[in-house]
Amino acid sequence: MSAIEVTGTALQRSWIDSSAPPVERVRPGMWSIPVPIPNNPLRYVIVYALELRDGVAIVDTGWATNDAWAALTDGLAQAGYGIRDVRVALITHIHPDHYGLAGRVREESGALVALHPADAALLPARYGGDIDTLIGNMRALLRTCGVPESVVGELSGASMGIREFVALAEPDVLLEDGGRIDLPGWDMVALHTPGHSPGHVCFHERTHRILISGDHVLPRISPSITVHAQQMGNPLAEFLDALLRTRALDVGEVMPAHEWRFRGLDARCGELLAHHERRAEETEDVVRGAPGVTCWEVTRQLTWSRDWDEIGGFMRRAAVGETLAHLVLLESRGRVRREGVVPERWLPLTTR
DSSP: OOOOEEOOHHHHHHHHHTOOOOOEEEETTEEEEEEEOTTOTTOEEEEEEEEETTEEEEEOOOOSSHHHHHHHHHHHHHTTOOGGGEEEEEOSOOSHHHHTTHHHHHHHHOOEEEEOHHHHTTHHHHHSSOOHHHHHHHHHHHHHTTOOHHHHHHHHTTTGGGGGGOOOOOOSEEOOTTOEEEETTEEEEEEEOOSSSTTOEEEEETTTTEEEEETTSOSSSOOOOOOBTTBOSOHHHHHHHHHHHHHTSOOSEEEESSSOOEEOHHHHHHHHHHHHHHHHHHHHHHHHHSTTBOHHHHHHHSOOSSOGGGOOHHHHHHHHHHHHHHHHHHHHTTSEEEEOSSSOEEEEOSOO
């Protein structure tokens, strides 16, 4: 397995120095434009601009804030383009830092907006007018996880504040797994890589051996993979399978949506796979040590990047969803089982 090599050294320096990251020409005809994320430790999302014969295509857009809009338009100007030159916005997934400005971009430029069908199907419930059903479904799931009633209300609506950072835009184009994208001068294929969201996609430029990886593969942190009201089933198994498929690609450089560019896709995928195996083992150990625990109780006993009391709001809800994702993965492997309804309780199923 090859080592990981940082290629986005200017981005890494700005991260370490907490300075403003630069707009960069990363390839002939390809630009990296950091767009700020308000009040978020990730600091920015990287929008990639690809030059076309008659304009430019962008991958992701940024949050729907005036600061983000200014950064996007200023970045395009440094590349020699205006917002009206955007012909298509390829969206890796519908989280606000990636999709939030899609509606405004289309309004200003007439650009097509492209999404995977699985994420497109979530738009009305997530960003449309009727949010009560989604909150109700989230509340029911949290109760199933054993979350105390005193905090169910807070956690079920913990992400509602970010809806203001999205300008809803139904897609004009639906991206299918393996489908070639019509971008003159580029040999670009969409790859369905679910897990972080049901319809997450990466973009593989085969001629230049580039992977625009969105949040699927990041150089330093692991993307959040959660079970939630709009992502039931076994999202972690889907994510791990997508990692196995991704690591087999012929890729010379990875261009993620956060942090910095790097080489060593195979190595980084291996690290992410190993991370989730360790986390699954830790999760199973908790269940074996206290048969009949709820997901909430397991969550509180796992190791996190900070003390549990320092984790609140949306991050606490995400932690519950990540724990449930590992429990569901273990269940699918015949390692644990659940019983009961509200709450569900988890028990070991086999001996090691």
